[in-house]
Amino acid sequence: MRKAILVALLVPLALAAAACGGGGGSSSGTSGGGASQPLRATVTTAEGAPLMADLTVRGGKKLAAGRSSSSGATAVPQIGPKIVQTASLELSVKRGRFGETVDDARTLVAGLGGFVASSSASQGRGGRLVRGTLVLRVPARAYARAMSALANMGHIDARRESGQDVSAEFVDLQARERQLRAVEVQLLALLGKARNVSEALAVQNQLDETQLELEQVRGRLDYLDNQVAYATIALAVHERAPIVTxxxxxxxxxxxxxxxxxxxxxxxxxxxxxxxxxxxxxxxxxxxxxxxxxxxxxxxxxxx
Incomplete structure (x- = not known):
């Protein structure tokens, strides 16, 4: 039971070591003004036997995700603006041209390297399809061309465009991912040096939680990447009613x-x-x- 408690205390120790491993002002991990030195953490049980002997926690770029050994500041990777572009466009076309307009929109999007995420259509009098909507995904670089070409397919009844800057969230998620990877490496090292089942289970539980959170962060990053790489355009098309004089x-x-x-x-x-x-x-x-x-x-x- 005492060993399990010591393992639980060892995990925060490893996390703290990973966070301060690259700091230039740390007295136990670096020399006065030179490169960062390995940090060694040795934990013993109540009986005096080493539980985790000679555990090396290395600072610097490998585990501290870009910490400078001379200044101790975190080097945040430079990224360009991350903008999620969305738009909605409502078009009215001449009687009998609904199907042709929808086909033209599909062809346009495919030619730009995009795709149709979803579509729907409804009938009017006579059983013909006269109105419908399409959700289009086009590469961000071709967004302006797509909007211009779609607007020329009919009369514009309504047009809305918006952009959401997710650069700050993107940087935060990348920093969180690096931190979780460093924690994962440390926990794997601890797990490999477990002396019995209770020690292994205690570390494994913490490792499972860390890996789950890491996968969630990676999933959010993948989602943002997709939203930034492809703009979303909601296109609504309907046939104009005949003019009554x-x-x-x-x-x-x-x-x-x-x-x-x-x-x-x-x-x-x-x-x-x-x-x-x-x-x-x-x-x-x-x-x-x-x-x-x-x-x-x-x-x-x-x-x-």
Whole structure:
């Protein structure tokens, strides 16, 4: 039990050694003004036996991820701006050109080295596809060309563009990745020198947590890399409705009035004809019944 506790205390010691291994002012790891020297950490058990003998924690570029042995400052790698570009574009096209416009957009994106992430379309009257959306991913270097070419495919109803600078997050994640890699190396060294199962389990648990966090950081870096490398464009396309002129439905001329009246008369006449044709069998039966009743009454009167 005491050994397991000492192992738990040893892990923070290794982390502290990795953090200060390259510092120029450290009294145990460097000489007065020269290059960094190896740090040696030896931990013993309560019985006086060495638990982790002659553990070497090296500073400098290898484990401290760029620490300078002369100044002790962290050298952050220089990177260019990391911008995530997104845009949305709404286009209206002539009647019957929806499918052609969508095909043109697909061809354009493929030619620029991009791809269609998702697409959807819906039908209008007549069962034709008349509106839809596409989510396009294009290389960042071709973003301006893609937007210009897409805008020329129809009438622009709406256009929105934005850019998110993720440079600071990118630098922070890279620094975190270097730190976790250094911790992983130290824990692997500790695991290789474990003297029994309890010591190995204690180090292994800490190693699992470190490796899990390292994978999460790497996954976030990969995601940001992809978002920066490829711009995202949401394209919405729909066909324009036919233009209705006042003379077609809202004119007040004499010809238009007589035309509307004629259409109304024809509709009323159609309704009357349909109603008479529907009721004709019933009317015939009623008339026949009425004549039958009269014949019977006359016969009774004659018989009396």
């Amino acid at each position: 006042p003379s077609q439905h809202h004119g007040w001329g004499v010809v238009h009035v007589w035309s509307v009246a004629a259409h109304g008369f024809v509709r009323v006449l159609e309704f009357v004809v349909v109603a008479v044709a529907t009721a004709a069998p019933v009317l015939i039966l009623i008339v026949l019944g009425w004549f039958g009743v009269r014949v019977v009454r006359r016969r009774r009167v004659t018989a009396q």
